[in-house]
Amino acid sequence: MITKEAAYKKAFENINQSLKEKQAKREIMLNAAYKSNARLSEIDRELAVIGAKLAVDALAYGADTVEKARDKSEALAAEKKLLLKKAQVPEITYNCDICKDSGRVSGKICECVKREAAAVIAEALSREMPLESCRFDNFDLSYYPDATDEKNQNPRRRMTSILNLCRDYVSTFNPQTSKNLLFTGDSGLGKTHLTLSIVSGVIEKGYLPIYGSAENLFSAVEAERFSGEGRGNYDALLNCDLLVIDDLGAEHATAFTKSVLYNFINTRILTGKPTVINTNLTMKQLEERYTPRVSSRLIGNYEGHRFIGRDIRQQKSLECSG
Ligand SMILES: [Zn+2]
Numbered sequence: 644m645i646t647k648e649a650a651y652k653k654a655f656e657n658i659n660q661s662l663k664e665k666q667a668k669r670e671i672m673l674n675a676a677y678k679s680n681a682r683l684s685e686i687d688r689e690l691a692v693i694g695a696k697l698a699v700d701a702l703a704y705g706a707d708t709v710e711k712a713r714d715k716s717e718a719l720a721a722e723k724k725l726l727l728k729k730a731q732v733p734e735i736t737y738n739c740d741i742c743k744d745s746g747r748v749s750g751k752i753c754e755c756v757k758r759e760a761a762a763v764i765a766e767a768l769s770r771e772m773p774l775e776s777c778r779f780d781n782f783d784l785s786y787y788p789d790a791t792d793e794k795n796q797n798p799r800r801r802m803t804s805i806l807n808l809c810r811d812y813v814s815t816f817n818p819q820t821s822k823n824l825l826f827t828g829d830s831g832l833g834k835t836h837l838t839l840s841i842v843s844g845v846i847e848k849g850y851l852p853i854y855g856s857a858e859n860l861f862s863a864v865e866a867e868r869f870s871g872e873g874r875g876n877y878d879a880l881l882n883c884d885l886l887v888i889d890d891l892g893a894e895h896a897t898a899f900t901k902s903v904l905y906n907f908i909n910t911r912i913l914t915g916k917p918t919v920i921n922t923n924l925t926m927k928q929l930e931e932r933y934t935p936r937v938s939s940r941l942i943g944n945y946e947g948h949r950f951i952g953r954d955i956r957q958q959k960s961l962e963c964s965g
Contacts, residue, residue: 646879650767650851654759655746662744665735676730686723690716761846764853777839779810786833787952798952802833805948809837813844818884821917825941827925828950831957834921838887841919845885852885857904858894864903877903881910885917892924892932905937912944920945 677683693716697709737744739755746756784806789799805826812821826834842854855863863876880886886907894900911918920941922929930938941947 646853646876648879650760650763651752651756653763654756657759657763658738658744658746658756661738662735665733669733669735672730672732673727676727676732680726680730683723683726686719686726690719690723693719757851758849761849761851764846764851774839774843777836778843779806779813779837779840782806782833782836782840783955786955786958792951796951801949801951805950806837808948809841810844813841813848816845816848816850816885816917818850818917819915821885823912823917823945824919825945825947826919826921826950827947828923829954830923831954832950832952833955834950835889838889838919838921842885842887850884852887853880853883854887854889856889856893857891857900860888861894861900861903865899868899880907881914882916885919886911887919887921889921891920891922892929896932901933901937904933905940908937908940908944912940918945 693712697712739753742748742753742755744755746753784799784802787798787802789797791797812824815821826838828834839854842852845852853860860880864880867876888907891904908918924932926938926942926947929941
């Protein structure tokens with residue numbers, strides 16, 4: 644996983660790198676232009692002389708003289724610009740005109756950094772996750788039987804409504820007001836696919852979600868705790884715009900992971916930040932595995948949706964094998 648802090652750091656580096664490359668390229672062309680055309684240095688000298696005179700003694704000159712000097716220096720600047728253009732010296736074009744690629748505007752982080760950080764997170768995620776292949780539009784409802792089962796449930800209908808719910812979740816996503824979701828159901832029913840689609844959609848909207856399996860998220864926190872490296876991962880998980888914990892219950896549960904889980908869930912409820920959890924466990928199994936305070940938070944503060952149908956991975960592998 645990549646934390647919000649690490650993503651911002653990388654985003655600043657990327658923006659800085661791109662500017663440095665442009666400056667270095669310009670520098671090389673500029674040096675070549677000065678070498679091949681002595682007039683450029685001459686113009687610089689003339690400009691310096693006019694500038695120095697005006698700066699030192701502007702009051703001593705009449706308005707007319709000042710005006711003339713200004714005209715002269717403008718003409719010189721224009722000549723220089725033309726010569727540089729002829730020598731194909733590139734002007735620096737900024738990716739972001741607001742912060743001139745510095746990443747900051749009056750001490751605040753510029754929007755372009757936020758966009759770049761979101762791209763960094765998306766890239767890091769897609770390295771670990773099939774983010775590209777999991778989208779709402781390739782979620783295939785035909786794998787869910789359109790038939791009412793013995794419990795009077797129709798998987799196709801249920802999953803259609805869950806798919807719509809997830810789409811709405813993204814289109815109305817707000818890191819302060821969006822609800823918490825708890826997706827339950829057996830493995831192979833598309834929970835990961837739909838939550839990754841949510842993650843993609845939220846990233847596209849410019850927010851910073853963190854997605855990880857319970858196993859990976861807990862080990863990231865555990866590793867930093869024992870290495871004494873501070874609590875960057877832990878804080879990132881508490882503070883990110885959307886936290887998605889996949890496959891809760893598959894991790895190696897210890898007293899430590901249980902208390903971390905409770906802190907994630909509880910703190911994010913208190914600060915109003917949304918969390919989405921996938922689990923193959925039933926409510927009863929969750930209660931048995933974790934503490935009652937965890938399950939009571941889940942029941943009281945999460946909207947539960949049970950995925951039903953037949954294992955899609957199995958169906959796909961049957962199709963592939965003939
Ligand atoms: Zn900017």
